[in-house]
Amino acid sequence: MENLNLNKHISGQFNAELEHIRTQVMAMGGLVEQQLTDAISAMHSQDEELAKRVVAGDAKVNAMEVAIDEACVRIIAKRQPTASDLRLVISIIKTISELERIGDGADKICRTALEKYSQQHLQMLVSLESLGRHTIQMLHDVLDAFARMDLDEAIRIYREDKKVDQEYEGIVRQLMTYMMEDPRTIPSVLTALFCARSIERIGDRCQNICEYIFYFVKGQDFRHVGGDALETLLTGKNGTPPATTPTE
Amino acid sequence: MENLNLNKHISGQFNAELEHIRTQVMAMGGLVEQQLTDAISAMHSQDEELAKRVVAGDAKVNAMEVAIDEACVRIIAKRQPTASDLRLVISIIKTISELERIGDGADKICRTALEKYSQQHLQMLVSLESLGRHTIQMLHDVLDAFARMDLDEAIRIYREDKKVDQEYEGIVRQLMTYMMEDPRTIPSVLTALFCARSIERIGDRCQNICEYIFYFVKGQDFRHVGGDALETLLTGKNGTPPATTPTE
Numbered sequence: 001m002e003n004l005n006l007n008k009h010i011s012g013q014f015n016a017e018l019e020h021i022r023t024q025v026m027a028m029g030g031l032v033e034q035q036l037t038d039a040i041s042a043m044h045s046q047d048e049e050l051a052k053r054v055v056a057g058d059a060k061v062n063a064m065e066v067a068i069d070e071a072c073v074r075i076i077a078k079r080q081p082t083a084s085d086l087r088l089v090i091s092i093i094k095t096i097s098e099l100e101r102i103g104d105g106a107d108k109i110c111r112t113a114l115e116k117y118s119q120q121h122l123q124m125l126v127s128l129e130s131l132g133r134h135t136i137q138m139l140h141d142v143l144d145a146f147a148r149m150d151l152d153e154a155i156r157i158y159r160e161d162k163k164v165d166q167e168y169e170g171i172v173r174q175l176m177t178y179m180m181e182d183p184r185t186i187p188s189v190l191t192a193l194f195c196a197r198s199i200e201r202i203g204d205r206c207q208n209i210c211e212y213i214f215y216f217v218k219g220q221d222f223r224h225v226g227g228d229a230l231e232t233l234l235t236g237k238n239g240t241p242p243a244t245t246p247t248e
Numbered sequence: 249m250e251n252l253n254l255n256k257h258i259s260g261q262f263n264a265e266l267e268h269i270r271t272q273v274m275a276m277g278g279l280v281e282q283q284l285t286d287a288i289s290a291m292h293s294q295d296e297e298l299a300k301r302v303v304a305g306d307a308k309v310n311a312m313e314v315a316i317d318e319a320c321v322r323i324i325a326k327r328q329p330t331a332s333d334l335r336l337v338i339s340i341i342k343t344i345s346e347l348e349r350i351g352d353g354a355d356k357i358c359r360t361a362l363e364k365y366s367q368q369h370l371q372m373l374v375s376l377e378s379l380g381r382h383t384i385q386m387l388h389d390v391l392d393a394f395a396r397m398d399l400d401e402a403i404r405i406y407r408e409d410k411k412v413d414q415e416y417e418g419i420v421r422q423l424m425t426y427m428m429e430d431p432r433t434i435p436s437v438l439t440a441l442f443c444a445r446s447i448e449r450i451g452d453r454c455q456n457i458c459e460y461i462f463y464f465v466k467g468q469d470f471r472h473v474g475g476d477a478l479e480t481l482l483t484g485k486n487g488t489p490p491a492t493t494p495t496e
Binding site: 059062063065066069070073076077080082083086087090093094097172176179180183184186187190193221223224 | 307310311314318321325328331335338341342345420424427432434438441472
């Protein structure tokens with residue numbers, strides 16, 4: 001993991017503490033990525049055992065969020081960070097909240113693994129698996145971008161969510177036809193539908209993490225600003241260079 | 249609005265700044281409550297105009313979140329709060345994020361207002377309206393509890409969410425029967441189902457705000473701790489008195 005600009009601190013101890021928190025965030029991210037990967041596998045292969053392991057593993061994700069949150073509050077109280085250090089801590093507090101909710105999403109996806117699908121309906125899990133792989137990749141990439149505070153990557157991933165949304169809309173339409181063709185399948189198809197929605201929400205959460213990267217790097221809140229301002233962010237038309245240049 | 253323990257500050261300016269942020273949070277809460285109330289009305293009375301006003305109003309909620317967030321980061325950087333002041337600021341940062349998402353929920357509920365339901369299916373909106381009223385009350389109460397940092401109220405509201413969940417489960421079952429009876433209604437019933445889910449999620453977000461009240465008052469993170477620890481929190485069996493006593 002790169003050290004960003006942390007080396008500038010006079011206090012080596014402060015430096016070490018910030019770095020320790022970042023390491024914890026990356027560890028939590030790695031765990032959540034594994035949980036999501038396992039959840040998608042469990043759903044697709046109808047693996048009840050794996051699903052149960054994911055559900056049990058969510059407690060560890062939750063515990064990591066609480067521990068990192070405490071460490072962040074402690075570092076604010078003790079070191080009184082300002083400027084980019086404070087933005088880093090605030091970005092971390094918000095990012096781990098998204099990671100925790102992605103963990104909850106993995107837990108919800110696992111419910112599909114316990115559903116008994118007919119051979120015909122197992123077919124629909126193929127498109128769910130494809131949507132799942134898409135969000136796993138997004139999560140993987142956004143964690144990588146967060147580790148390096150890579151603005152360009154964050155912008156790319158932010159845009160990627162539109163594709164996830166389109167894929168999800170297609171799945172909803174497909175699932176509706178299953179229900180219409182055979183109303184007896186409605187309960188189990190609804191389970192798949194809620195699963196699809198949980199997966200789609202993970203794309204949104206990755207997009208939120210991108211916004212925290214924007215905030216850290218540019219020192220400005222880009223939430224809710226819409227496409228044009230984002231375009232400006234991407235092409236640098238607003239004339240303000242990144243507040244921090246990531247060290248590669 | 250009560251002043252909590254803010255009067256203890258040597259700096260009257262700091263005091264005023266913190267109080268100003270709290271006032272902004274309550275204003276944001278009031279707006280979100282109005283948005284939710286209007287969304288439920290628009291859904292129930294199929295009022296397209298009102299729905300459009302709610303959708304347009306969401307931008308104001310978003311702008312308030314960004315403004316309060318900035319004020320919080322500024323006060324951390326400038327005043328370097330510790331102990332209960334820092335917990336208050338952290339609780340506010342997290343609470344406004346929940347409020348913003350409740351605002352998004354109101355926006356989503358409004359989509360139902362634009363759906364064309366048959367006379368028979370308008371019936372199902374009655375149960376959605378009842379669920380909606382339930383969450384409006386929860387939101388109203390939790391904002392009130394937040395203003396007074398009232399631990400007992402927060403615990404009561406936290407428990408209330410179970411009833412919302414049960415009501416939601418009942419609605420899902422009811423909506424499934426509609427779909428099974430007449431598969432042609434599936435698309436519009438699904439819209440109602442997603443609406444019900446958005447309403448149910450608002451109960452979860454109110455529950456999250458309760459957890460931030462616990463955190464502020466008790467100085468300890470009660471997330472993910474489960475029913476027993478909450479029971480202990482309620483009855484004070486853990487022997488630690490509240491870190492701060494709200495001034496009524």
